[in-house]
Amino acid sequence: MAVHEVVVDVMLKPEILDPAGQAVLNALPSLGLPAASSLRIGKHVELSLEAEDETAALELATKMAETLLANPVIEDFRVRPRHGG
């Protein structure tokens, strides 16, 4: 068993309003920065966990994401290995 570093990115589904993202989006031009056409804010979760191999680690992280880290009613998630920090 080795320790694997895994990242889970959680985003609100595209159809769910992200008022925080909109507020930040609208703030950009007021700071003299170029306007972005879209801005969505999500959660970035970094995990270290013991597993047989990377595939098993990703499976465990997926289970964690389905059960707790994301709410499937309003959020999508993506699980990936965390290479190179």
Next chain:
Amino acid sequence: MTARIGVVTFPGSLDDRDAQRAVRLAGGEPVALWHGDADLQGVDAVVLPGGFSYGDYLRAGAIARFAPAMTSVVEQARRGLPVLGICNGFQVLCESGLLPGALTRNAHLHFVNRDQRLRIESTDSAWTNGYESGQEVVVPVKNGEGNYVASTEVLDELEASGRVIARYLGTNPNGSARDIAGIRNERGNVVGIMPHPEHAVEDLIGTAGTDGLVFFTSVLKALVDA
């Protein structure tokens, strides 16, 4: 015999004492329940109070859902135990799957705290049977994440089956889909509501009057009738 209504206190619950007080004023016996204890002490109904359980970490209600007390609440609710989730309690009910949909950040990002007009849409629940259908009431609303969302199919199903129990009148305080303030499950024993009926139970306090008391007298009636 007086009905015993449990009120679960989580770390970060704020309105548990107010909920207990509302139960007492309605004529029931409040029973303090602790999130870490799976024993519901044989109560006849449960209130999940407002507040910020576990600091709303990750998502409002996401951690509270896994508390030992909630495991028992979910199990007994599926067998018919009346459960009322107010504000944070509503969020916990959605996270635990007892009610559909989810509550997200208010559309305008502001925390709202004001007296709110509501229309009671469904009296077919353990917690609203004492209202008249279509009755307009005033109950305080105070939330930062009260924007009810669900898929179009779920919303249509809720409407078609009369499971929207209350709707916001006037300005929608948080952007909730179809002005939904509260919903119930199919059986009618589980109700979630974003505004706070437990804060509108005494004439002495606030301007909202006692419109909220009926939630608590309703469940006492439902228990007697059962």
